[in-house]
Amino acid sequence: MTNRTIRIWTLIHKWTSLICTLFMLLLCLTGLPLIFHDEIEALTAENSLPPMPAETPLKSLDDAVASALATYPGERPLFLSFDEDRPVVNVTTGPGARPPVAQMHISAIDLRTTRILADLNDDKGFMHVMLRLHVDMFAGLPGELFLGFMGFLLVLATLSGVVLYAPFMRKLSFGTVRAGRSRRLKWLDLHNMLGIVTLMWVAVVGLTGVINTLSVPLVAYWRANELAAMIAPYQGKPIPERFASVDAAVRTAMAAAPGMHPQFVAFPGVRFSSNHHYAVWLKGATPATNRILTPALIDAETGAFTDMRSMPWYMLALRLSQPLHFGDYGGLPMKILWAVLDGLTIVILGSGLYLWIARRRTAQDRTAAGPGLRPAVGEAAE
Amino acid sequence: MKPRAPLPLPAIFGIPAAIALVTAAGLVTALLDDGLEDALSWAALSVPVLAAVWSWRKRER
Known part of the structure; x- marks a missing residue:
């Protein structure tokens, strides 16, 4: 040389180095507690499941959504996600289809009773401050x-x-x-x-941290291309005002993709779905495939299966960037x-x-x- | 320290490249499965940490 x-x-x-060092110090320091966020949150969690007989039948997802909406009247459902190892769903509601995060409410709901276990809207706690400093x-x-x-x-x-x-x-x-x-x-x-x-x-x-910061533009790109192609037949159709059963939509999606499990459901109109569909995001059953998500679109009015496509490479990269950045795998x-x-x-x-x-x-x-x-x-x- | 001839690039980057490859393998392995794969990744990700500890312990005082 x-x-x-x-x-x-x-x-x-x-x-x-000079330009990024102070920000990197901030990211390293705020990232430290975030590595252990599961453990730290478990220490302070109050949302442990009340004991009930193991065979207790589960209520429907629609009941869970109704329970969340009863707590936040006037709002609409946006997302429903499934806990991995317990009969709990987390329902996100908000005043419109795409409100700012600050206006969303997340309720953890016990599927056996549809009772709300905890509202997960901690936006003042230490971990929340660390997360926001770290992300944006x-x-x-x-x-x-x-x-x-x-x-x-x-x-x-x-x-x-x-x-x-x-x-x-x-x-x-x-x-x-x-x-x-x-x-x-x-x-x-x-x-x-x-x-x-x-x-x-x-x-x-x-x-992977850089890729994670591109999540908003990448999802927007996916909507404009892949999703637009999947819902082309719906162009010009009026936006449905009443939604069919979300429980049935999840069952239809699972029937279309044997061996896969739902990770979350995006309700019509939100960033991860179309205006006309429930998007049921399915994951594989093995450790190697459960990070790969496949969206199945279910017509929100009729409950009929519309389309299912695997993710393009940039969405896979985005998805894999999460564990590789968080170190939680x-x-x-x-x-x-x-x-x-x-x-x-x-x-x-x-x-x-x-x-x-x-x-x-x-x-x-x-x-x-x-x-x-x-x-x-x-x-x-x- | 006695002056000596400049080291060739392979001598400079040999060990660092090996550490980098082991780290990369460890990062990917744990993605594939739980159990044995996780343990392998712990071993692999310990390599850069142990190299740092080893360097510090044998530092010239």
Whole structure:
């Protein structure tokens, strides 16, 4: 590598890092409790199921929706999602088909009694604040896309860091940490060592984080293309005012896709459905396929099956980006490793910032010394 | 430390590439199934952490 290429990569590394570092520190710190959100919420949860005989028959989904609407009169159902391991559905209601999240209400409903177990509308608690800071800094879609761009800069900073690793390590064996000389040298070695060992994890979590921030535009694109093609025969038809049974719609969808289970139902008019359909989003039954969702469209007026299509690649990427970013797909040990790697990333970010400040200070002290302040650059030019 | 000849790229990136591949394999494995696959991914994701611990423990003081 010539001196010039190193200098260009140094500039790329410096500026992409400097711009995103403070936001990345925010994301790493707020992400830490979010890794354990299941465990933390279980500590404070009050929505445990009352004991009832195991054979208690379940009420219909329509009864569950009616129960939610009775709690929030004047609203309409938007989503209904299924808990994985207990007879509970979560019904989301709101004043219109696509209200802002702040106006939605989520009720966890016991399907044996249709009694509301808990309202999941915690929008002041610690975890909610962490989540909003992490997702959009309370700034909605622009905030989300902005953080996505910061994540993109992080990926660039990581890649340029890998390129710069070569000139720095030309005469050092892997894992060298020279802790006995200057403070700056110690942190430089630590920055390089931690950066290179966590490279793949940081790149994957960074990239999947970026993909997650694109969820709104990706779903909009899917609606405009795939969904539009599926519902082409409905163009120009009046929007139904009364909906057929959601329970029957789910049964129809499951009959059309044997072996699959519903993950959630999107009611007519919401972002994940058409104006004329229940979209029943089905998942596979095995661990490898239960992350892949297939929407089945059921006519909301007649209850007839309309169409079912597997997701295009970009929706699959969006779907897979969730576990790969959250680290919630391998039990508690994986979450602990996620937290440790997150901590190491904080050290990389902090040491990078420190090295920049320390070098600026040396540069000011030695303004007369001219170029060649970076030992590695001089070394690589030999 | 004695001055020595610059290392070739494979010597610089050999171990980091191996760690990166093991990490990637660990990230994907746990997606495929529960049980054994999860345990394999824990082992794989421990590799970068252990490499960091090892480097720190043998640091030059």
